[in-house]
Amino acid sequence: MLKTSFFSSNISQLSPLPILSIRRQTKLKAPCVKMELSITRPDDWHLHLREGELLEAVVPHSSNHFGRAIIMPNLKPPITTTVKAVAYQKSILKSLPENCDFTPLMTLYLTDTTSPNEIQLARESGAVFGVKLYPAGATTNSEDGVTDLFGKCLPVLEEMVHQNMPLLVHGEVTSSEVDIFDREKVFIDKILSPLIQKFPRLKVVMEHITTKDAVQFVESCDEGFVAATVTPQHLVLNRNSLFQGGLQPHNYCLPVLKRETHRQAIVKAVTSGSKRFFLGTDSAPHEKRTKERSCGCAGVYNAPVALSVYAKVFEEAGALDKLEAFTSFNGPDFYGLPRNTSKIKLTKTPWKVPSSFSFALGDIVPMFAGETLEWLPSNL
Secondary structure (H helix, E strand, O other), X not given: OXXXXXXXXXXXXXXXXXOOOOOOOEXXXXXXXXXXXXXXXXXXXXXXXXOHHHHHHHHHHHHOOOOEEEEOOXXXXXXXXXXXXXXXXXXXXXXXXXXXXXXXXXXXXXXXXXXXXXXXXXXXXXXXEXXXXXXXXXXXXXXXXXXXXXXXXXXXHHHHHHHOOOEEEOOOOXXXXXXXXXXXXXXXXXXXXXXXXXXXXXXXXXXXXOOHHHHHHHHHOOOOOEEEEEOHHHHHOOHHHHOOOOOOHHHOOOOOOOOHHHHHHHHHHHOOOOOOEEEOOOEOOOOHHHHHOOOOOOOOOOOOOHHHHXXXXXXHOOOHHHHHHHHHHHHHHHHOOOOOOOEEEEEEEEXXXXXXXXXXXXEEOOOOOOOEEEEEEEEO
């Protein structure tokens, strides 16, 4: 629900207008218009929370305005079993601020040796809501990922269809022979398209899409079985953002930012009102020194600014009326979960992003550090 509120000027702000004839006229200045947007509390369908002191430092930024989040399992060691997932969920819940209503939805890390029985246990647990496919070596802590999806994981995929358990896909091939900017498209052609053909009833989320090829593929599939999450950075940044004014390590993520034509295609898809796309920040905190060293980590920490950025994108597209569906409806509908009942407010008012967030082991630099954003989220 979009509304405006008006703040009238006080008597000291009265200003005379020019003499039009023989009479002097006065008039109040035009009132200041303040836009407010009330939406159902959003969920984050792709989130990295890490563990230990880093978890405690970053979880308030997500739990403050998001009702639920799909938690990524690429810890060291990874979350490969239901027992580990439940234990990780408990550690997240213990780290939440007091009186916080936030539900972590857990995932399993798919490996070459994951068993169908583990998928059954995951479904029965009530804690696990997806299985994450990392091609081995594709991104942070993916060394234990899948090396042969069709050769070693077919029984697991069959059980996932039976259990209606979504497969969450990091959609890139890892061969060094494939250009890094083409790895998403090649993954679609060689892995994802054959997978959907073989398992048409498998629910698949293509996470953090970055190309018009991914948009076209998702739109070509049966609605309700293939969907995609979209991050703030892939909506507002292109690959120039990695190099403007020098190398920008805090804009480096995987999949890497792409050409402007791809960014525009993703914005068009997301703001169209399509049910196939929903919010997934892929917020990925790293300590500042690990981002800025000679071999820096991939990941953008966007949790503190995500809702502000999404609102900006929808406003600029003239699609604020479609923001709530993207942030709050499409995700739970795809996962078969109830929508949240509480609300949050987005107010069109400038606010400055902190330059960093400090915790015991160092600093975390957020997306748009030190810059001013236009939309401020708050709880109702």
